[in-house]
Amino acid sequence: MQRILVTGGSGYIGSHICVELLTSGFQAVVVDNLSNSNREAIRRVETIAEQSVDFIQGDILDESLLRRVLEDYNIDAVVHLAGLKAVGESVSHPLRYYDNNVAGSRSLLQAMDAVGLKKIVFSSSATVYGNPSINPVAESAALNPTNPYGRSKLFVEEMLADLASSDDDWHVAVLRYFNPVGAHHSGLIGEDPLDTPNNLMPYVSKVAAGKLERLSVFGDDYSTRDGTGVRDYIHVVDLAKGHLAALNSLSTGTGVDVYNLGTGTGYSVLEVIREFVEAAGHDIPYGVVARRPGDIAECYADPGKAERELGWRAQLGLAAMCEDAWRWQRNNPEGFQ
Numbered sequence: 433m434q435r436i437l438v439t440g441g442s443g444y445i446g447s448h449i450c451v452e453l454l455t456s457g458f459q460a461v462v463v464d465n466l467s468n469s470n471r472e473a474i475r476r477v478e479t480i481a482e483q484s485v486d487f488i489q490g491d492i493l494d495e496s497l498l499r500r501v502l503e504d505y506n507i508d509a510v511v512h513l514a515g516l517k518a519v520g521e522s523v524s525h526p527l528r529y530y531d532n533n534v535a536g537s538r539s540l541l542q543a544m545d546a547v548g549l550k551k552i553v554f555s556s557s558a559t560v561y562g563n564p565s566i567n568p569v570a571e572s573a574a575l576n577p578t579n580p581y582g583r584s585k586l587f588v589e590e591m592l593a594d595l596a597s598s599d600d601d602w603h604v605a606v607l608r609y610f611n612p613v614g615a616h617h618s619g620l621i622g623e624d625p626l627d628t629p630n631n632l633m634p635y636v637s638k639v640a641a642g643k644l645e646r647l648s649v650f651g652d653d654y655s656t657r658d659g660t661g662v663r664d665y666i667h668v669v670d671l672a673k674g675h676l677a678a679l680n681s682l683s684t685g686t687g688v689d690v691y692n693l694g695t696g697t698g699y700s701v702l703e704v705i706r707e708f709v710e711a712a713g714h715d716i717p718y719g720v721v722a723r724r725p726g727d728i729a730e731c732y733a734d735p736g737k738a739e740r741e742l743g744w745r746a747q748l749g750l751a752a753m754c755e756d757a758w759r760w761q762r763n764n765p766e767g768f769q
């Protein structure tokens with residue numbers, strides 16, 4: 433049985449990946465410092481999968497800890513999600529992002545190199561494209577991140593590419609996520625932001641639950657079909673399955689492969705609100721305000737490469753994303769607390 437180290441595995445996306453790993457015959461070993469997640473998420477993963485996870489509370493900056501984990505658990509490949517992800521915070525505290533995301537990844541790669549383990553799937557983001565000039569966005573599009581968070585992702589992508597060109601034994605899958613949303617269908621795990629959410633779907637969820645008063649729609653004067661921003665929302669379970677497809681691809685070949693993980697379909701803010709109203713069964717108060725600085729009009733993926741090369745494509749639509757996000761919110765009004 434293959435053993436996979438999942439850094440950041442108790443977080444939103446990592447917990448869903450752990451479920452998919454366990455239910456597909458892999459063993460999951462998680463290293464997470466719990467800076468943005470709760471140990472309870474791992475217990476819930478174990479409940480869903482009816483199998484246990486090896487959880488180690490620790491920091492990816494701790495290279496000797498990582499080295500011990502890789503050796504002690506005889507790890508076969510790494511899925512690397514640990515990192516900070518708040519764009520606004522990255523602008524006000526850039527060094528936190530370069531330290532945690534870039535130096536943290538360097539530490540992990542150093543530990544892997546030292547033990548001769550050279551297979552990794554890395555969580556990158558569509559944010560590396562910045563404001564794309566053409567939609568749908570292909571992997572070959574220009575890379576132009578506009579904030580320290582995005583640059584931290586791009587730097588790690590480049591570090592991985594340099595490593596792979598220095599040593600043919602490395603096999604790397606870089607996954608550029610579009611907008612992950614939704615929750616596991618069981619309603620047991622989902623996104624649990626510690627503060628007021630910045631992103632649309634968790635914010636809508638909290639307004640629907642009456643925990644926040646009303647949603648601000650950031651601008652309705654973009655050149656999109658209804659004037660509001662258009663994004664490629666992808667169900668987190670589909671995204672998690674993409675990681676399994678990527679892991680399977682690492683068993684053959686070498687070098688770096690980059691894949692967009694998105695659905696290929698963009699939805700506007702108003703379309704998301706309408707679908708969420710359907711799921712929740714009641715109105716969601718909202719009002720249009722000014723554009724959010726740094727936001728772009730439209731961004732959606734060309735996911736064709738992942739389908740051609742990994743045999744993966746997203747299966748779940750916007751209705752399932754909203755229904756599952758709502759089930760998670762309704763069943764866990766205080767998140768994992």
Ligand code: NAD
Pocket residue numbers: 439440441442443444445446463464465466467468469470490491492493512513514515516517532536555556557558609610611612
């Ligand atoms: P998350 O915050 O829920 O998960 C990240 C996890 O990493 C958390 O559990 C946190 O405690 C842990 N962590 C952070 N720094 C660490 C460190 N130094 N050592 C050990 N653990 C550490 O976020 P998520 O939404 O699950 O995102 C996972 C990854 O996917 C991140 O790398 C993120 O940048 C990337 N990503 C997320 C999105 C998104 O919209 N959620 C989009 C694109 C890319």
Ligand code: UD1
Pocket residue numbers: 519520557558559581610611612630631632633635647648649650651660661662663701724726727
């Ligand atoms: C955010 C991140 C980006 C990351 C992406 C995927 C920012 C500035 N960017 O981008 O780096 O890769 O998530 O997770 O945080 N909206 C509202 N009201 C809200 C919140 C959002 O109208 O309260 C709108 C936005 O203007 C946008 C859409 O909803 O048009 C989606 O916003 P969001 O969920 O924050 O994602 P991104 O802007 O794509």
